[in-house]
Amino acid sequence: MTQATAAAAGPLAHAAAGRPARKKSTYPYYFLLLPALIYFIFFILPTLTSFYYSFTRWDLFTAEWIGLDNYRTFFQEQALLTGLKNTLIYAVITSGLKVVLGLGLAMLLTSKIIAKGYLRSVIFFPVLVSSIGIGLTFTILMNPERGLINSTLGTIGIGGPGWLTDPNLALYSVAIVDIWKGVGLATVIFIAGLVSIPGEYYEAAALDGANKWQTFRNIMLPLSRPAMASVITLSFIGGLRSFDLIWAMTKGGPGFASDVLASVIYKQYQAGFYGLSTAGNVVLFLLVTIIMVPLTRWLNRAQEA
Structure with a gap:
């Protein structure tokens, strides 16, 4: 630096050095106060209250502390254990098939077919209909x-089973209806993921002589991982928390x-076992958390890899 430049910069540097550091404004954080208050009132507080009441025998007016008795009863009741097993089966079946069928339909509806927009609307329509109505x-x-x-x-000589009256078929019959209702949302998410893939990748694959299977395995499947992670997360959480469709049908x-x-918890609440049903809600909350937190982390790592 020349003497003239140093002389010119000297007063400015001296003024900057003597100026007090600007404090970071807290004004933007004020906008978080109302959302944080709403979140605390409608999520944190009810969750903590539920944890407390799960250790009590309570009604609408009194609560008696009984410790872990509700949880002991929960894991000793055969109906509750059956509900827990069915919840896991239902979640795995519905989420797995929604991913597979959603990806297949998305590939079909992003290809060159007639009435593509109309078919997308038809597939998505069941998502908009009430679960109770369906x-x-x-x-x-x-x-x-x-x-x-x-x-x-029967017109083709096949005797139909008792879809909802056969104990071996009832859960799977409801799962089929759930898949039919929810696959439209999975399809839309996968369509968004597929259309966001740059066309240059497909052109490069065509120049390299890749067939359709190689294009799917090496381009479409890896680059649609963000969409797949979203579908798996939403479908699995929905399967674990499913209630309205099952209650309406069976x-x-x-x-x-x-x-x-969820249906077992509701039955316990109807019977007046409020503490037991609250303990069941806590178990359901912990089940969703224990499964979804590591699953979400694994999906995010696979997406970044």
Whole structure:
């Protein structure tokens, strides 16, 4: 630096050095106060309250501390354990098939086919319909004697099963309806992931002589991982927390064959066992957390790899 430059910069540098450091403004954080208060009132506080009441025998007016008795009863009741097992089976089946079918439909609906926009609307439409409405409709369609499904099978000489009355089929029948209802959302998410892949990748693959399977395995599948992670996360959480469709179609029956954890909790609440049902809610909350936290981390690592 020349003497003239140093002389010119000297006063400015001296002024900057003598100026007090600007304090970081807290003003932007004020906008977080209202959301934080709402989150505390409607999520943190009810969660902590639920944890407390799960250790009590309570009604609407009194609460008696009983320690871990509710949890002991929960894991000793056969119906509750059946509901826990069915919850895991239901979540795995529905989320797995939504991923597979959603990806397949997304590939079809991003290819060069006729009426592509219309078909996308048709596939997504069940997502917009109430689960209760769909459940009541399929209860009629799956009626073993007068339902349209068995009547159609009967015209071709096939005796239809008791979709919702057979203990071995009831849970899987509801899962099929859940998949039909929810696959549209998975398809839309996968479509968004597929159309975001730059066309240069496909052009390079075509120049290298890659066939359709190689293009899918090496381009479409790896680059759609963010969409796949979203579908797996949403579908699995929805499967673990499923209640309305199962309740509308079977109410957990026949017997306890299609009971999931949420329906068992609701039945306990209806029977007046409020402490036991609260303990079941805590178990469901912990189950979702224990499964989804490591699964989400694994999906994020696989996505970054």
